[in-house]
Amino acid sequence: MKLVVNGEKVEIPHTVDRVHTLLQHFNLDQKVVIVELNDEILEKGSHQETRVCDGDKIEIVHFVGGG
Secondary structure, eight states, X not given: XXXXXXTEEEEOOTTOOBHHXXXXXXXOTTSOEEEEETTEEOOGGGTTTOXXXXXXXXXXXXXXXXX
16 A cells, blocks of 8 residues: 655555554554644544555654653
């Protein structure tokens, strides 16, 4: 499946079919993230059920600490 993630075209396995599994794929499932799917911000509670489809545009923002 082909997606645009944070402005880059990427190909991911077809087993990645929901936002939650996409976050797992990128090792972000344990981090605080904000996900935008096709220009709409998703509530965290909907990550498990929201499907991703070929051609979707996804923006993932995660917070990085530092000093």
